[in-house]
Amino acid sequence: MLEDYAKARKLGLKQVERDVAAGRYPYPPALDDILKNQGYQGEVPVGLAEIDLALIAGTKTRGRQNMFSSGFLPIAEVGSEFSAKWSDLIDSQRAEGLRDPIVVYEYLQRFYVQEGNKRVSVSRYLGMPTILASITRVTPMPSDEKALRAYHEFTRFYRVCPIYGIISEEEGFYTRLAALLGQSLDEPWPEDVVRDLRSLFDSFSLSWRARGGESLDLQVGDALATYVTIFGFEHVRGLVPSQVDAEVGKIWGEFVVTQGEGARAYLEDPAKGHTAPLPKLKNLAKTTMLARPFRVAFVYDRNPLSSGWIALHDRGRQKLEGRLGATVSTRVFTDRSSDAAFDQAIDEAADYGADLVVTCSPTQMRQVTRAAAEHPGPAYLNCSVSLSHSAVRGFYGRMYEAKFLLGALAASLAGHHKVGYVAESPVFSTVAEINAFAIGAQMVDPYVTVHLKWFSAKDYDWRRELREEGVHIISGRDYANPLAPKESWGLYRVDDDGAETHLAEPVWKWGRYYEMLVRSIRNDTWKKEGEKVAGQSLNYWWGMSAGVLDVRLSDELPRGQRMLVDVLRQSVLSGRVHPFTGELRAQGGDVVQGPEAGRLTSEQIVRMRWLNENVVGRLPEQRELDRDGLVEVEVAGVIPVDPATVLLRDTSR
Template identity: 25%
Template sequence: MYKGNNFTKLSEEYAKARRAGRREFMLNASTGKESYLPALEDIIENVEIVKEEEIGLIQLPLEKIQGTYYHSRALSFSRTFKPLFDENTEFSQKWINLLKIQYDEGIREPIEVYEYLNWYYVVEGNKRVSVLKYLGAYSISAKVTRLIPKWDENNKEIRLYYEFLDFNKKTGLVEIWFTEEGRFKEFYDIIKNHKVHDELIDNKYKDFINEYFLPFKKHFDNLNGEKLDITPADAFLRYLKKFGKTLPPSDKELKNKVKVILKEIEDERSPESGSIWDISKIFVPSGKKLKVAFIYNTKIKDSAWTYSHELGRRYVQEEFHNDIETKYFQDVNSKEEYDKIMQQLGKEDYKIVFTTSFDFLGENKKNKFQNVKFVHFSGYNTKENINSYFGRLYEPRYLAGILAGIKTKTNVIGYVAPFGIPEVVMGIDAFALGAKSVNTDAHVEISWTNTWNNREYERKSAEYLINQKNADVLTHHQDSCEVIKVAAENNLYSIGYHYDMSGTYDKVLTSVVWNWGKYYSRIIDDVLQGSNFSFFDLFGGSNEIEKFWGGMKSGIVDIAEMGKDVNPQTKTMIESIKKSIVEELYHPFTGPIKDNKGMLRIERNTQISDENLYNIDWYVDNVDFE
């Protein structure tokens, strides 16, 4: 399956995994922490083991695998099983071969582990664990031998472990661990009468974990519950006591209930300090709906950009239909009209206004409605009640470029673009870098329209790229779908923009999309929970409250589902590279990168800074235009 360039891609994945491992190793070393994997033979050196018990073969969650057994093996990996050996070593080749096996058919051979205090240490299969952890797998088949330490009345951890042994013998569960004595019995008493809904399920306790605990744990992890020095099971037991053995009908409601549990625990531990979610609130009277307005500078039907935001508005209206009221204004293109709308929104007590065009920034900066929070598209010089937002569009552009580079036969990819501003330039460059990564002969030909939305210009530009430049794949950075329409008329592959265009036009490989619904949903949910209107905890990015520049990790930007003309191998490769970008193991603008005048712009193994991306005005060496 993996030959030639595809094997090269696997090698590049190893290099990314190793770079991540080296970064983790150096960070731990610089802060005085252990840098290598924990080794069980070191941990139990002075521990009296009274019994070895063969547990047999189980499906073991990878997060329970903490280290290796042998000290010598520990030196091959960082603290979280990332590889440390150089490329072109026997170790790296074995790791790459396992990665290939996982992609081709899945790693099936069980590993061998020792269990000690409900943590697991690998005797045989360290590289298999490393590969699967790198890919984000959930579990692995493992043959387990349990090492039981001597009872110690004065050791709380051992007392807890003996409680766990009794619980584990009854249930077979390893996912659960509590920090206080007595909780294993409490938990067992709650779940022992669980009824399965499928007669084919032979372990009712595993069914309970899958149905109830894992959905809860997902939100616990995303909300950084471990910062409270509790385990997911500690918080889950509290949830069961408060809300009963039921889950809310929606994932959003479950998340909110997890927040309630964590807030209660936090308040109990620091009763005089405010909640991590309770800072500067937007006040919404009890029983009233939160009012949210959207202002568009074009008609919805005339602009794919505006339509993508309208899809976001519809998304949140559906999701929060009982809690919010939304209103939109379209084709707002004069100061007078904008002022009139703002006066109206102020009188009607709207709390959040999403302004989706750069045109509105100057007016937002002058606003007098201090009870209104303005969230402004692509802004700068923000003030207290104005946040700005945009997305790292270059990330999905890079992935789209890879598809274009694979699909082109003429090695000419056409790109219709409005203006040479940084927002557009970084997208062009990332797209071209993606194409070049899989096809060194591919180049990107630009045709400028000097307007965001003019269907006639966009059509003529697309036809020019096809007829004069021999382009056989087209994409664009325009507000309409005209370029994709022209590609379909000429039976050429295309890559859409703003939203998934495959349902409207033929031969769309994918689309670079904005998921505004996810963005708006998180902000609105944050406000409804009485938060401080910050992007920090919501999106896991910078703690700079005023600006949000989220990438694929935040879910705000992405590529749409790849079409039927993209083969499974290519889809797998794209998803793997996407995962590396999301996990910040790879940056599309990693040197060496030269511009189209031959100047070295980014040094080898160096990544471009955000500041330079904000101001980028040069094109990579496979971009051409007249």
Template identity: 30%
Template sequence: MKKHMLLVVLLLLVASFLTAKALKVAFIYVGPVGDAGWTYAHDLGRQYAQQVFGRDVITSFIESVPEGAESESVLRNYAQRGYDLIFATSFGYMDPIINVAKKYPKTIFMHCSGYKTAENVGTYFGRMYEPRFLTGLIAGIMTKSNIIGYVAAHPIPEVIRGINAFALGVKYVNPNAKVHVIWSNTWYDPAMEKEAAISLLDMGADVIAQHQDSPAPQQAAQQYGAYSIGYNSDMREFAPKAYLGAPIWNWGPYYEKVIRDVMAGTWKSEQYWGGMADGVVDIDISDLVPDTVKKLVSVFKDAIIEGKFHPFSGPIYDQDGNLRIPAGDVASDGELLSMDWFVDNVVGTIPK
């Protein structure tokens, strides 16, 4: 009798295991997973989560989804197919997410870089301005012409904030250097981004930084014998003679946390904005950077992580000489998230 009962229990456990519903998690990308940049970094995070959870989670992704109406149909399709959690990884997906979330209240949506939330919509991002400042320190020391080029993506606060943080790092070590900005109005268009970088190099820039997802600006820098600062991931293989380093993303642990919360039924809508202290953002530095510069960067990195230094510490002036952040003050999150002005060592304008 006892053996029979034990067999029944074992069979029930096996049946439970076989019929357990895996959490279905979708990722929507604005670029190709092979961009070596923004989308590549997110997909590394997806792969990390898949490896952590194994059969308990099913992940799916769709790449190169345009922002706007087309993204809304992709979001709706995933929700209709019973996906429990959807990560949408570009700013322009914000309104489509809000629209679809109203119709699928049982689906949880996570939007990267946005600011609109709902009961089943949360937002997440990283304080990329922290490692941006650190790469500015490197660029400010490594430049000889004092002309530093920056290939900017779209004129939104995220991009403007990054340019300013980088420029503040440059200014901290080299008050004579200027950061020259050219807009490509792209996230991923290698040909256009390379042309923008070349126009900066023709102006005399000997360091090129970027916000886009392709390594094209760095390849242009290498072609011209200049240095480059990448973005999103370690891109040294594309321009090994130019690449000084990059501010990089590490999404895996955060994706693991959100998935665990959803599986446990403890997920709640929030606006997450993590920094280097959380590990969601970091800096990669190549061997082209002297050890003395690496040590300086390390000191500032530790100070930021420990809360002893903030890249947007006053006094900070804008291009017109207006005092934006007084001495002794630090920019608030609200000011950072709505930033629409350039600091005083940036050369260029912000399109309306």
């Protein structure tokens, strides 16, 4: 109908005006023009496939480009031969549908039309999601650019799973997506997996666009992977579009905070409201809330009897009960590492009426994010830092402050200008702790070297290496290991005869941490903090000034060393001294920042990947890590990993 054409033309002319005003080319670009500048290796027939109309970027040749706006809406005069043909085509489309496929060339996951421009235009105007196309792939020239490396990974993906539209610009994305589905990029996928993924993607992308996803700085493929990561492919593969849309709505905040580089807010000091008295009661609802105990569910992936880390948190839970008495009630769920066991704990926590759910490992973040979507209402915490999530808040301590003090102490006790440091895994904040220790040691002894080893490295005798390197003062685990009670931890000395003497240790005060967090929820500080950082993930990253961290010294230490640590402690508490202020140099003498620079940002400290100039050692590679280390690094690591070999979690539900 000519009436349709007039409406479509009006929209097309407005699009041209917007493009011209913004300095953009107002017509569909021609692939031939693009290839003149970039070149290509050759052409490969792909065959027939349904393609997403949103992926059609232009025309193959210049031809009749100026008949269309950049979005393929018509702009030729009403009454022209073109307008008549366009009107006839839309009438035919409504009566019979499009019978013949269009002919397109695919280049870097975008399509350029050789035959069927008007069919594309009519379909776009009618809001059709896909169109049948005969595809020829244009192979780009070899290059080491990130975008081309990502594209070559896509071509591997397409060979085993022929679906267009699941787009990401990140290297490793398709390998990770395959791993999430229990597949690889080496063998063709089962037909039912391809079929279910295509159906899921159609439903997801429909919901994504309807909710405004195209306005986010996030590719639809990355958003799909986030969705599948949270809920699991076996759960989502059989859902109908309305169910997918409902779940997408539940986790929309996750897409908002992960767009771009991810928006993360760090709260380094408790707000005054955390410890303020509860506000006066203003209504019956609040009266009822305060009349019953505040209920906290602790869901541990391991057991306090076997994990020193979980034992620390459980002691904090017990101190929370001791501090707040009858106004708080806690319930513990242990050994909930699998998805099935975790979900059962969350169901029981919901029946318990939990106001707050606490998880203590970054590897639980995916599970607790899903729990927050399926059981909204309670507040959710995960003991991690710098993970971009909306419905779950991270909490951790600025442990680098304590390590700064311990580094200074270690250097004051060491002979031969050598101290040792054994780190757990190369995850967020760990490198900052290593460097703060090294900087503290360097402040006391400018010639000291810190010999770095890793607990998570497999087939590796770090004790022997430190012994051969002549290191006697060692910073080990931050807490005792219940499975090895005789193993030294904290800062200790190893004598020539092998005897070990405990010197000092960092102290986590989780009871105080939990008390302030509970108070913040009950007096509405929690809500206000979330409103201030809307659109960002929120991380509580408190330190010694908040009273959640400290250093405990052995009574056997000489008075001079005790005074040294006390002076540095007061300097850190007052803010006069900070390990990451002023001149910083990495290994090899590379300048991180100059002597007049201020403190590194929270993000720079948490996600640090460089090692201080006096550190002897390096970050481990993926192949060198044991299974537990791999799982931790996959979630929150500072080193590159291959997701195909790292996704080792039990995802049975």
